Amino acid sequence: MADGTNNKVDVSVDTRGMNCPQPLIETRKKLRKMAPGQVLEVQGDHAMSRKEIPLAMQDTGEKVLEVKDEANGAWKIIIQKGG
Amino acid sequence: MTTQITGMGGTFKKKKRTLISLTHGTYGHDDDAYGAMLAINAILAMGTEASLLLRDDGVYLALKGQDPNEIGQENNLRQLADLVDLGGKIFVLGPSLEPRGIERSELIDEITVIERTDLVKLLREHELFINF
Amino acid sequence: MLDGKSKSDKDKTLTIILTRGPFISDYSDIAIYTALKAKKMGYKVNLFLYLDGTWNAHVKRDKKYSNPGEWLRWCIKKGVKVAACERCSEARDLVKEDIIEGVEIGGVYRLLDMLKESDKVLTFSG
Numbered sequence: 001m002a003d004g005t006n007n008k009v010d011v012s013v014d015t016r017g018m019n020c021p022q023p024l025i026e027t028r029k030k031l032r033k034m035a036p037g038q039v040l041e042v043q044g045d046h047a048m049s050r051k052e053i054p055l056a057m058q059d060t061g062e063k064v065l066e067v068k069d070e071a072n073g074a075w076k077i078i079i080q081k082g083g
Numbered sequence: 084m085t086t087q088i089t090g091m092g093g094t095f096k097k098k099k100r101t102l103i104s105l106t107h108g109t110y111g112h113d114d115d116a117y118g119a120m121l122a123i124n125a126i127l128a129m130g131t132e133a134s135l136l137l138r139d140d141g142v143y144l145a146l147k148g149q150d151p152n153e154i155g156q157e158n159n160l161r162q163l164a165d166l167v168d169l170g171g172k173i174f175v176l177g178p179s180l181e182p183r184g185i186e187r188s189e190l191i192d193e194i195t196v197i198e199r200t201d202l203v204k205l206l207r208e209h210e211l212f213i214n215f
Numbered sequence: 216m217l218d219g220k221s222k223s224d225k226d227k228t229l230t231i232i233l234t235r236g237p238f239i240s241d242y243s244d245i246a247i248y249t250a251l252k253a254k255k256m257g258y259k260v261n262l263f264l265y266l267d268g269t270w271n272a273h274v275k276r277d278k279k280y281s282n283p284g285e286w287l288r289w290c291i292k293k294g295v296k297v298a299a300c301e302r303c304s305e306a307r308d309l310v311k312e313d314i315i316e317g318v319e320i321g322g323v324y325r326l327l328d329m330l331k332e333s334d335k336v337l338t339f340s341g
């Protein structure tokens with residue numbers, strides 16, 4: 001699975017329509033089940049989560065590969081699981 | 084939640100563990116139980132340790148086989164499932180069960196029943212305490 | 216801490232979480248008075264309005280009697296950082312234009328930021 005850039009995505013999660021902090025919760029739930037090095041794509045449209053998810057990932061050693069802004073406030077965050 | 088401690092040999096970060104206690108309510112819109120569950124799940128999702136302590140009427144949250152969706156009642160079961168998925172620990176205060184006629188076997192598997200004497204130990208293991 | 220000295224009040228941070236609305240009980244009064252007193256003692260103080268606590272930020276008009284809104288405005292003037300939960304505010308139709316100036320609307324993430332820096336947390340709930 002590819003996301004249109006050079007990042008190969010292993011797992012995706014769609015958080016569009018969710019309110020804070022559910023996008024972060026769904027992101028973390030997926031990451032817990034992934035192996036180190038695997039790549040997660042998070043789709044969302046909650047403005048505050050777009051800022052907070054990358055910060056939360058830094059705290060736990062995950063690598064944010066990309067944050068992409070899309071139309072109508074939507075965004076995608078590509079994260080590589082650390083460890 | 085981290086504090087930076089600087090000492091000889093460099094700096095290391097110490098994360099603060101949070102204990103959230105819930106004493107009542109499991110159903111309703113935006114009630115205390117919802118607030119408690121959202122807070123603990125957010126803390127866990129941020130990568131910090133957090134535990135949920137159910138006491139007094141809060142123990143009802145841990146009852147097995149609840150299905151309030153059948154009667155269209157807002158509930159926190161999804162948030163409870165998220166808590167388990169995020170690796171959070173759930174403690175139930177034993178002395179809150181007996182007066183309510185609840186047996187351990189009626190509770191979900193993912194909990195640990197503790198006695199009052201264990202409560203002090205639990206409080207010592209957590210740096211922050213939030214009570215709902 | 217490693218040199219044997221404990222933090223003085225001036226280095227400590229207190230976060231207060233308030234989940235009850237104004238008037239229905241004395242929770243708002245006690246929470247806000249505590250915030251002001253702690254600030255006076257030299258603590259850095261955060262006040263997070265959560266669930267029905269967000270209603271306190273809505274009390275912005277002057278009244279002929281003492282009320283939590285008046286005290287909340289005083290808190291902000293004295294340097295207490297006051298934030299209201301975004302989701303809770305949205306659920307109650309509270310918007311920036313309708314609430315006390317200086318109250319920040321932030322998500323649960325804002326609460327987590329406050330907790331990160333806290334030495335103690337007091338909750339007015341239940």
